[in-house]
Amino acid sequence: MLFNSWRFVLFFAAILGVYWLLDRKKQNVLLVLASYFFYSAWDWRFTGLLLATTVVGFACGRRIHQANGEGGRRFWLILCVVYNLGTLAVFKYFGFFAENLIALLARLGLEVDPVILKIILPVGISFYNFHVLSYAIDLYRREIEPTPRFLDFALFVSFFPLLVAGPIERAMHLLPQIVAPRKLNGLMARQGLWLLFWGLWKKVFVAENLSPYVDQAFANSAALSLPELYLAAVAFAFQIYCDFSGYTDLARGSAKLMGFDLLNNFNLPYFAANPSEFWKRWHISLSSWLRDYLYISLGGNRRGKANTYRNLFLTMVIGGLWHGAAWNFVIWGAYHGLILIVHHAWSAATSIRMPKWLAIALMAQFTLVGWILFRANRTVTEGHRQVDDSLRQMGELFGAFGRGFAPGTGLLEHAPSILLIIAPLLAIQIVKYLWNDQFWIFRLHWAYSACIQAFLAFLLVRFGVQAGDSFIYFQF
Amino acid sequence: MLIGEIFFRLPLAPRHISYVFDPVLGKRLAPSQSGSMWIGNMASLSPSMTFDSRGFRNREASPGEPTVLCLGSSETMGTGVRDSEVWTSLLSDSLSRVRGNAILALNGGNPGYGPFHCSVILERALAELRSELVIVRVSMGDRNFQQPSPQQVEAYRRNMERNARIKTATLFLPFLIDKARAQWTSIRAAVEFGGGNKVYTRENETREGADRMFTRETPWFDKMDSLCRAAGSPLLFVIIDPMGTEAGTELRDRFTARYSEAGDTHVLLIDNEEFGLGQDDREVRRAAFLKTYTLVVDPHANARQHAVIAGSIAAYVEANGLAAGKASATERPD
Numbered sequence: 090m091l092f093n094s095w096r097f098v099l100f101f102a103a104i105l106g107v108y109w110l111l112d113r114k115k116q117n118v119l120l121v122l123a124s125y126f127f128y129s130a131w132d133w134r135f136t137g138l139l140l141a142t143t144v145v146g147f148a149c150g151r152r153i154h155q156a157n158g159e160g161g162r163r164f165w166l167i168l169c170v171v172y173n174l175g176t177l178a179v180f181k182y183f184g185f186f187a188e189n190l191i192a193l194l195a196r197l198g199l200e201v202d203p204v205i206l207k208i209i210l211p212v213g214i215s216f217y218n219f220h221v222l223s224y225a226i227d228l229y230r231r232e233i234e235p236t237p238r239f240l241d242f243a244l245f246v247s248f249f250p251l252l253v254a255g256p257i258e259r260a261m262h263l264l265p266q267i268v269a270p271r272k273l274n275g276l277m278a279r280q281g282l283w284l285l286f287w288g289l290w291k292k293v294f295v296a297e298n299l300s301p302y303v304d305q306a307f308a309n310s311a312a313l314s315l316p317e318l319y320l321a322a323v324a325f326a327f328q329i330y331c332d333f334s335g336y337t338d339l340a341r342g343s344a345k346l347m348g349f350d351l352l353n354n355f356n357l358p359y360f361a362a363n364p365s366e367f368w369k370r371w372h373i374s375l376s377s378w379l380r381d382y383l384y385i386s387l388g389g390n391r392r393g394k395a396n397t398y399r400n401l402f403l404t405m406v407i408g409g410l411w412h413g414a415a416w417n418f419v420i421w422g423a424y425h426g427l428i429l430i431v432h433h434a435w436s437a438a439t440s441i442r443m444p445k446w447l448a449i450a451l452m453a454q455f456t457l458v459g460w461i462l463f464r465a466n467r468t469v470t471e472g473h474r475q476v477d478d479s480l481r482q483m484g485e486l487f488g489a490f491g492r493g494f495a496p497g498t499g500l501l502e503h504a505p506s507i508l509l510i511i512a513p514l515l516a517i518q519i520v521k522y523l524w525n526d527q528f529w530i531f532r533l534h535w536a537y538s539a540c541i542q543a544f545l546a547f548l549l550v551r552f553g554v555q556a557g558d559s560f561i562y563f564q565f
Numbered sequence: 566m567l568i569g570e571i572f573f574r575l576p577l578a579p580r581h582i583s584y585v586f587d588p589v590l591g592k593r594l595a596p597s598q599s600g601s602m603w604i605g606n607m608a609s610l611s612p613s614m615t616f617d618s619r620g621f622r623n624r625e626a627s628p629g630e631p632t633v634l635c636l637g638s639s640e641t642m643g644t645g646v647r648d649s650e651v652w653t654s655l656l657s658d659s660l661s662r663v664r665g666n667a668i669l670a671l672n673g674g675n676p677g678y679g680p681f682h683c684s685v686i687l688e689r690a691l692a693e694l695r696s697e698l699v700i701v702r703v704s705m706g707d708r709n710f711q712q713p714s715p716q717q718v719e720a721y722r723r724n725m726e727r728n729a730r731i732k733t734a735t736l737f738l739p740f741l742i743d744k745a746r747a748q749w750t751s752i753r754a755a756v757e758f759g760g761g762n763k764v765y766t767r768e769n770e771t772r773e774g775a776d777r778m779f780t781r782e783t784p785w786f787d788k789m790d791s792l793c794r795a796a797g798s799p800l801l802f803v804i805i806d807p808m809g810t811e812a813g814t815e816l817r818d819r820f821t822a823r824y825s826e827a828g829d830t831h832v833l834l835i836d837n838e839e840f841g842l843g844q845d846d847r848e849v850r851r852a853a854f855l856k857t858y859t860l861v862v863d864p865h866a867n868a869r870q871h872a873v874i875a876g877s878i879a880a881y882v883e884a885n886g887l888a889a890g891k892a893s894a895t896e897r898p899d
Binding site: 094095096098099300301543544547550551554555 | 568609740741748754755
């Protein structure tokens with residue numbers, strides 16, 4: 090059930106219509122039932138896994154809180170971590186590790202029969218597992234109290250606006266909202282409706298219109314000229330941003346209309362002036378999760394430069410792997426780890442600072458290189474298996490540096506269309522950056538606001554593409 | 566409204582293909598035009614399409630140029646793909662390479678056209694040109710496209726006149742109304758949990774369904790066969806059945822039994838083997854077909870499917886010596 094579908098609109102309208110007639114406890118019951126219905130619309134077979142993860146998380150949480158001594162607390166934390174990472178390992182990474190192990194053994198001269206398991210990746214597993222892990226780790230660190238009601242915890246894990254593609258909420262941020270009565274005032278309603286409209290516009294007008302150009306380009310990796318590679322990277326950069334942030338805005342908007350305030354997951358990431366700032370602006374909920382639960386657990390920056398750089402690198406590699414079981418994601422994560430390390434080292438070693446606009450432009454180029462790595466996610470069919478071919482595709486893409494300005498695939502003919510699609514978004518992003526306000530539209534005189542919204546609505550109605558089969562981040 | 570009205574009157578605004586009234590068919594594609602059409606319940610605009618002076622989707626034929634006449638529905642016209650990706654265009658290229666000289670496949674496909682419509686187009690075309698081969702694409706979906714009644718024809722005429730009057734006053738409002746209707750279709754589909762794809766049903770796959778379809782459309786198939794015999798043009802019925810169903814086999818058998826005994830009428834079945842869909846479970850095959858061979862926003866054929874069809878037809882034509890370069894002319898001699 091995609092957010093940009095009539096099915097979701099009807100579902101949400103029905104839920105909302107009943108929601109505000111109920112008291113808090115009944116609202117939570119309604120939301121849990123609605124969330125499981127929402128999830129089962131994706132794939133009912135994995136509602137059992139969602140429920141099991143919820144039960145394990147709740148039970149482990151209580152045991153962590155009740156345990157006598159550090160040993161007992163650690164035992165229940167480890168159990169929870171092993172369960173959650175174990176399910177991720179089985180459903181998401183088994184094939185990847187098995188395939189690479191078999192390939193490695195083959196290189197060493199050991200032929201092993203491939204274990205072929207057609208394991209389906211449950212939608213949203215990376216997101217709700219991280220919800221449960223953050224709850225358990227926060228309890229262990231004594232930063233929160235356990236929630237006494239299973240139903241409230243179940244809602245925290247399965248809350249439908251963020252169930253399948255985040256943002257990755259923290260227990261200390263969302264649970265208090267679940268256990269407290271909610272209110273909806275005029276401002277929240279306006280903000281919620283604006284987020285819904287803006288998210289839909291980004292997804293249906295920008296992301297969906299860029300998608301065919303990106304698909305065409307990356308389907309012809311070996312033939313792209315250098316300018317075409319750059320254009321494809323730009324198009325993908327805006328496609329993935331609008332796809333993902335559009336979904337997040339739809340999630341936040343629908344949550345706001347129910348009285349919830351979800352974490353802001355994006356803050357103009359392409360205006361970042363350095364790698365560190367980029368990760369404070371892109372997929373903020375994931376990068377902060379990795380920082381708080383992985384980077385700091387590894388030691389953070391407390392044990393000298395070498396350990397700091399190691400911890401940064403490992404965190405980013407694992408962050409890359411979180412996005413998918415393929416080498417391109419690992420390499421993308423490693424790439425961002427490397428530029429983070431270089432940035433840290435440079436900042437520590439020198440006080441030279443470049444003008445902000447230049448830093449932003451330069452960081453954007455580094456980001457584009459990263460997106461080329463990220464999008465090189467090709468698989469090929471060998472027998473009955475889908476095999477990771479991303480390394481070969483990366484080679485083909487970066488071969489554009491050798492192909493230079495040779496005749497390519499004809500993508501450059503579409504440059505005007507691509508730039509026309511991106512232009513209105515860029516104009517609005519510049520305004521948001523200068524005013525530093527995600528609800529900039531409310532600061533305008535009503536007449537200007539109406540004109541801009543009418544123009545955006547026209548673009549949406551006239552040029553919006555309705556039938557995308559998913560949001561990019563659903564596969565994670 | 567003002568923004569929309571201004572945009573729709575801009576010279577650079579995307580043009581839509583148009584239809585003209587036809588007293589027999591109800592409507593047909595206007596000649597000598599280029600433009601796009603909505604696909605996927607107005608989800609997206611198709612690539613631009615170009616039509617010649619006959620309303621066929623191909624470049625203008627040169628005087629005396631050999632031709633192959635291709636007829637069918639929107640899948641022949643090539644909804645959602647570029648001019649160069651349609652199977653008729655690919656067939657032109659392929660046959661030209663084999664023959665060593667150019668031959669143009671005339672694309673007389675039209676959305677919503679079934680065997681009745683094809684027989685009318687064929688009759689009109691053969692009155693003014695001679696083709697080395699006539700190809701008629703047939704599929705089970707054609708059973709939904711029947712001869713319009715006089716009331717339906719009259720309704721087409723009235724609608725076209727009314728739309729022309731509205732467009733003198735506003736261009737944006739008709740678009741908004743169409744868009745609202747499309748959204749209403751989507752809402753109904755959402756409520757019906759999958760809704761009704763009226764073109765495709767399980768009957769499309771059964772022997773009985775094929776038998777009913779063939780029996781009802783036989784008069785038009787007979788007419789096309791007669792017209793081609795009289796014109797001395799070989800006729801090739803191409804049955805598209807990517808799922809490899811009983812219906813496809815039944816149609817092929819019925820066509821073969823009725824038309825291949827005498828004359829130069831041929832039957833070609835393109836099924837799951839040509840599409841490489843194997844013999845897996847039906848639902849697995851269907852999912853693979855939709856993912857590999859249809860447009861993202863619309864169940865019409867994508868470029869890959871057109872390529873498979875063109876390749877299969879070209880191979881059959883070449884193997885059977887059809888359109889092998891007999892002396893012919895685009896225009897019939899007086």
